[in-house]
Amino acid sequence: MILAIIENAFLSLIGSAIPASAVVMLAATGAMLGERVGVLNLGQEGLIGIGAVYSVIAVLSWGVESPWLAMLIGMIAAAVAGLIFAVCVVAFRASQVLVGLALALGGIGLSNQLGTNRNGTPIQTLFREVNPGGILDNHDAVSAFLFHDPVVYIAYIGLPVVLWFVLFRTRHGMNMRAVGENPAAADAVGVSVTGWRIFYSVLGAALTGAGGAYMVLSFTPTWSPDIARGRGWVALAVVIFAGWRPGWAVAGALLYGSMISLDTTAQARGWGLPFMGASDLSFFLSMLPYVVTLVAILIPAGAVKLGRRVRSTAAPAALAIPYSREER
Amino acid sequence: MTPLGSIASAVLRATPWRLERRLEVEARRAALSRIGGAVGAMVLVGILLLLTGRNAFWIFWQALDAIFGRQRGIEGAALRAIPILMTALGVALSLRMKVWNIGSDGQFLMGALAAVGVGIHMDGPGWLVLILMAVAATLAGAVWILVPALARAYWDVNEIITTLLLNFVALQLVTWSALGFWRDKEAAVIQSTREVSHTLPGLPGANSVTIALLVPLVIAAALWWVFRSTTIGYEIDTIGGNPRAAGFAGIAVRRRILVVMLFTGAIAGLGGMLQLSAPGAQAMNAGFSAQFGLSGFIVAALAGASFWGVIGGGLFIASMFYAGIVLQTKGLSVYIIFAIYGVILTGIALGEIAARYRVVRRDADEAASHPGAAVGTEASREAGP
Numbered sequence: 001m002i003l004a005i006i007e008n009a010f011l012s013l014i015g016s017a018i019p020a021s022a023v024v025m026l027a028a029t030g031a032m033l034g035e036r037v038g039v040l041n042l043g044q045e046g047l048i049g050i051g052a053v054y055s056v057i058a059v060l061s062w063g064v065e066s067p068w069l070a071m072l073i074g075m076i077a078a079a080v081a082g083l084i085f086a087v088c089v090v091a092f093r094a095s096q097v098l099v100g101l102a103l104a105l106g107g108i109g110l111s112n113q114l115g116t117n118r119n120g121t122p123i124q125t126l127f128r129e130v131n132p133g134g135i136l137d138n139h140d141a142v143s144a145f146l147f148h149d150p151v152v153y154i155a156y157i158g159l160p161v162v163l164w165f166v167l168f169r170t171r172h173g174m175n176m177r178a179v180g181e182n183p184a185a186a187d188a189v190g191v192s193v194t195g196w197r198i199f200y201s202v203l204g205a206a207l208t209g210a211g212g213a214y215m216v217l218s219f220t221p222t223w224s225p226d227i228a229r230g231r232g233w234v235a236l237a238v239v240i241f242a243g244w245r246p247g248w249a250v251a252g253a254l255l256y257g258s259m260i261s262l263d264t265t266a267q268a269r270g271w272g273l274p275f276m277g278a279s280d281l282s283f284f285l286s287m288l289p290y291v292v293t294l295v296a297i298l299i300p301a302g303a304v305k306l307g308r309r310v311r312s313t314a315a316p317a318a319l320a321i322p323y324s325r326e327e328r
Numbered sequence: 329m330t331p332l333g334s335i336a337s338a339v340l341r342a343t344p345w346r347l348e349r350r351l352e353v354e355a356r357r358a359a360l361s362r363i364g365g366a367v368g369a370m371v372l373v374g375i376l377l378l379l380t381g382r383n384a385f386w387i388f389w390q391a392l393d394a395i396f397g398r399q400r401g402i403e404g405a406a407l408r409a410i411p412i413l414m415t416a417l418g419v420a421l422s423l424r425m426k427v428w429n430i431g432s433d434g435q436f437l438m439g440a441l442a443a444v445g446v447g448i449h450m451d452g453p454g455w456l457v458l459i460l461m462a463v464a465a466t467l468a469g470a471v472w473i474l475v476p477a478l479a480r481a482y483w484d485v486n487e488i489i490t491t492l493l494l495n496f497v498a499l500q501l502v503t504w505s506a507l508g509f510w511r512d513k514e515a516a517v518i519q520s521t522r523e524v525s526h527t528l529p530g531l532p533g534a535n536s537v538t539i540a541l542l543v544p545l546v547i548a549a550a551l552w553w554v555f556r557s558t559t560i561g562y563e564i565d566t567i568g569g570n571p572r573a574a575g576f577a578g579i580a581v582r583r584r585i586l587v588v589m590l591f592t593g594a595i596a597g598l599g600g601m602l603q604l605s606a607p608g609a610q611a612m613n614a615g616f617s618a619q620f621g622l623s624g625f626i627v628a629a630l631a632g633a634s635f636w637g638v639i640g641g642g643l644f645i646a647s648m649f650y651a652g653i654v655l656q657t658k659g660l661s662v663y664i665i666f667a668i669y670g671v672i673l674t675g676i677a678l679g680e681i682a683a684r685y686r687v688v689r690r691d692a693d694e695a696a697s698h699p700g701a702a703v704g705t706e707a708s709r710e711a712g713p
Contacts, residue, residue, distance in 0.1 A: 042488065046670070088674060097428055097488065098629055098677035105622065106670020112663035225663075230496045237489045283504035290496040294475070297490060301483040315486075326349070 013258050013265065018152060019219055020264075021257030023048065023211040023228075025155040027235035028242070028249045029163060030207030035239060036167065038180040039201040040320040042100030043085060044208050045232030046107015051078040051209025052216045053111035056118055056223045059125045067127045067217045071151075074213030075206040081107060082205020086198040093322035108226065115223045127151055127218045151214050156253075159207070160246040167246070176200065180316030183323040193323050208232070234293050241296040243313030255296060259289035345687045358683040359637060362630055365679020369672045391651035399535070401650070406537045407606060409646035411436060411617070413544035414599025415624025416631070416638045418592035421551060423633040425568040425588055427480065431491030432596040433621025434498035435469040439597025440604045441502055442468035444612050447524030447604070448510065454526040461524070462601050469597015470590040472498065477589035481582045487589070495621070503614045512611060520613035528605045540602035544642070547595060548635040555635075564588060596621070619666075623649055626669060629676050 027044050034041050041047075055074035058064040064073065085103050088094045127149035167173040176196065178186040183193040211231075216223055234256050241255075242248035263285040265271075272278040300313040374384035395401040415432040422429040429435075443461040450457050472494060479485035505511075510521040528538035555561035567574040567581055575581045599620075603609060627645050631637030652665040 088678060092678060092681055094674075094677035094681050098680075099674055101430070101625070102670040102673035102677065104670075105673065106667050109663045109666025109668070109670060113661055113667060116661065116663070230493075233489060233492050233496075237493060240486065240489060280504070280508055283500065283508055287497045287500040287504075290493045290500075294490055294493045294497075298475075298479055298483065298485060301479065301485045305483050 013261050014254070016261035016264070017254055017257030018156070019148060020260045021231075021253040022149075022152050022155045023215050023219065023231050024235045024238060024256055025249065025253040026151075026159070026211030026214060027208040027232055028238040028253060029155070029159045029246065030204035030209075030211070031235055032239045032242070032244060032246065032249065033163065033204035033207065034201035035319055036180045036244060036316060037176055037197050037200045038183060038316055038318040038321065038323070039086065039090065039197050039204075040096045040100060041082070041085060041103070041201055041204065042097060042236065043081070043103025043107055043205075043232075044235050045228045045230070046104040046111070047078045047081060047205050047208040048107075048212035048215070048228040048232050049111030049226075050081050050107050051075060051212030052227045053115045053212075053223065054078075054209075055213035056115060056121075056123065056216050059123055059217075060118055060121060065125055067125050070125055070217055071210055071213040075209040078209020078212065079202050079206040082202045082209075083198070085205070086201045089322065090194055090197045090201070093324060096320045096322075104232065108228070111227070112225045115225065115227075118223045120222055120224065123216055123221045123223075125217065126221055127214075149214075149218050151210075151218065155211075155214075156250055160250055163246040177316070180318055183318050187323070187325065197323075208235070211235075230290065234289070237293045237297050240315075241293075241300065243300050244316065245313075252293075252296060256289050256293055259285075259292050263288065344689055347685050348688050350684055350686055353683050355632070355634070358680065359632055359634065361683035362632060362676045362679040365675035365677070365682065366630060366672050367675075368679075369675025370668070372675075373668050373671055387655060391648075391655060394651055394654035395647050401654075403534055403537050404653070405643070405647040405650040406534075406541055408620075408649045409643055410540050410544065410606075411599050411603045411620040412623045412627060412646045412649065413639065413642040414547075414602060415596045415621045416627035416642050417544060417547055417551065417624075417635065418595040418599075419625050419628035420631060420633045420635060420638045421595065422589060422592040423568075423628055424555065425564050425571075425585060427585065427589060427592075428488050429473065429491050429589065429592045429596075430488055430625065431473060431476065431494050431621070432592070432624055433617055433619060434491070434495035435472045435593040435596035436600045436603070436621055437495075437498040437502050437617050438472040439465035439469040439600030440612055440616060441498075441505060441600070442597070443601035443604050444505070444510065444521050444524060447526065447610070448522045457524075457526050458528060458605060461526075461605070462598060465597045465601030465604075466594045467597070469600065470594040472597065473589055473593030477586050477593070480589065481586040499614070502612055502616060506613045510612075520611040522611060524604065524610040526605070527607045527610065528602075530607075536607055538606055540605060543598070543602055545639065548639050552635045560584075596624075618649075622669070626673055626676075629673060632680075 027048060030047075031041060031044055051074035053074075054077035055070040058070040058073040062073075064070045081103060085099055088099045089096045129147045129149055130153070165173075167177060175186060175189075175191050178189075179191060179193050179196050186196075187193050212227065215221075215227055220227070235253075238249050238252035238256065241252040263282065266278075266285050267282045270278045272281055276284065304313065374388070377384040377387065393401075395405050415436055418432050418435070419429050442464040446461045446464045447457060450460065473491060476485075476487050476490035476494065479490055480487040506520045512520055512522040528540050531537050531539060531541060555565065563574065563579045563584060566577065566579060567584055571581050600617075603616075603620075604612070623645050624642075627638055627641040630641040630645075649665070652662065656662055
């Protein structure tokens with residue numbers, strides 16, 4: 001009996017955590033892609049907003065009827081913003097921290113402005129959940145992990161596998177890592193550091209934009225101001241927690257997602273504790289995702305310092321350092 | 329040479345000028361270049377506004393009139409300048425050692441929250457309550473950055489994300505206090521905490537600005553003095569220049585980083601108390617900080633960690649901020665202000681880079697006729713420490 005309740009609670013937690021942090025997963029993969037080639041884009045929060053608002057505009061104002069096309073439009077918008085960022089920091093070598101924060105601020109402001117007249121309008125063009133059919137229905141353990149949108153599978157399985165394979169099993173990926181770790185060496189063997197950095201940070205921005213598009217095309221599904229609500233920053237934290245390894249990002253994103261769904265579940269069911277009423281508990285739980293994310297960042301670094309054997313979790317050596325041949 | 333660089337040099341080749349890297353960038357030139365970047369960004373914004381059918385000149389005129397046309401405008405800008413200056417001073421201090429404290433908004437909120445806690449629970453003479461509020465706020469700001477500071481100093485964990493995540497926690501905590509544990513049950517419209525009954529004395533001749541405005545000036549002067557005349561200031565600048573070299577020179581780098589970060593949090597926290605002790609702002613609600621930390625960050629980026637620069641830049645950004653509030657009633661939204669902030673910050677970052685180059689006439693350096701030697705000196709300089 002007790003076991004069944006715990007199992008039930010756990011499954012419903014995971015079941016709602018998976019879609020809740022698909023955004024974080026997409027943004028974390030996008031951020032990791034850029035960071036692997038040495039470009040730190042702190043503008044994830046803004047990119048999510050831009051991706052989301054342009055998907056909303058595509059659906060509500062341009063009459064786009066396919067969620068995939070709407071998502072593509074959101075991704076292109078985010079990629080354009082990412083290109084401006086990349087040109088500033090890679091080609092002009094401006095400070096990645098400053099321009100990244102500028103992108104976060106500007107992206108939030110721009111997307112909120114563009115979304116002003118569309119607040120709360122429900123989006124009808126939605127992703128449909130994948131239904132693997134008959135026999136698997138009506139079982140909690142199955143439905144927690146299945147019956148999600150295709151985007152969820154892409155975010156949690158497709159992208160990490162592809163990124164892992166490319167990074168660690170191909171020559172191209174080795175060159176990518178070289179650009180992030182030792183750009184001078186990559187340059188010496190004929191890899192265009194500038195070109196690769198711009199290309200992959202733009203691709204990463206597009207992925208983050210896809211995260212924003214997913215929010216409005218499936219998760220919320222409507223536009224509201226400040227749509228990212230910190231998920232962009234959490235995604236950057238997840239990259240650190242994951243030690244720049246694609247697979248571990250899944251664990252980080254799910255950790256954050258389960259804290260989010262713990263909060264929403266507690267609110268919906270009016271949970272309380274003996275020493276804390278339901279409303280106080282929900283305030284407390286709404287701080288938890290960020291606290292847990294913060295602690296999660298400290299884990300890899302702490303493990304290294306406290307002498308545990310962990311595989312390399314250090315940031316790419318040239319992260320956030322502009323490369324210039326003249327300055328070697 | 330980057331593709332854009334080659335395009336730029338191809339364009340320049342058609343002219344009698346060319347780009348040259350400066351061997352040394354003076355602080356004043358860099359500051360002017362950053363300001364130039366910010367002004368250029370604002371001109372760009374003005375052009376964009378014109379293109380979207382808004383009269384940028386009219387908006388600019390309205391903004392100037394809103395601020396300097398009446399005493400209320402000047403005081404409104406000065407009131408916003410207090411929190412912006414305090415958070416900016418904190419960020420500028422951390423920038424002296426190349427540490428980015430992006431969490432000053434959270435430290436500011438926690439300072440204000442601690443001040444409210446003391447203010448609504450303590451009876452006593454007003455001056456004593458206010459002093460204890462200031463002490464509590466300073467401590468709360470420092471405590472709020474303690475974990476990121478320890479992690480940065482001893483575990484080398486990047487402080488950007490950790491400080492920022494705590495902003496969200498602080499905001500939730502403030503919301504909780506306003507709607508939950510310190511809620512004012514009599515207040516009808518806006519849900520907020522109970523009100524502190526003491527305020528700081530006003531400045532002579534002012535209606536709403538208190539002596540709180542003097543605090544950032546005093547702190548800026550103190551920091552300026554510390555960095556000009558003391559060993560500690562020199563050590564911090566050394567760490568900012570090259571932490572490894574600072575370590576070899578026998579400076580306790582990690583402890584310095586910890587202490588400086590705690591100070592930056594403390595300054596922002598005190599800013600929260602100053603904001604709270606102004607007449608009419610004695611209670612907290614979820615909108616207590618209108619992203620003052622972000623404005624402060626932009627000020628510090630503009631000033632490039634010069635404390636007097638922070639004062640100048642802070643007054644400028646605060647005026648803009650207040651103009652933004654006034655213009656909201658005239659068809660510009662607060663969101664546009666954020667978008668403009670983003671463009672300005674990009675302009676500052678590009679200005680910082682532009683200061684490293686200069687345009688020289690081609691025939692002038694043909695006369696110099698030793699391009700190889702110039703490259704050689706630069707290369708040897710770059711190879712140095």
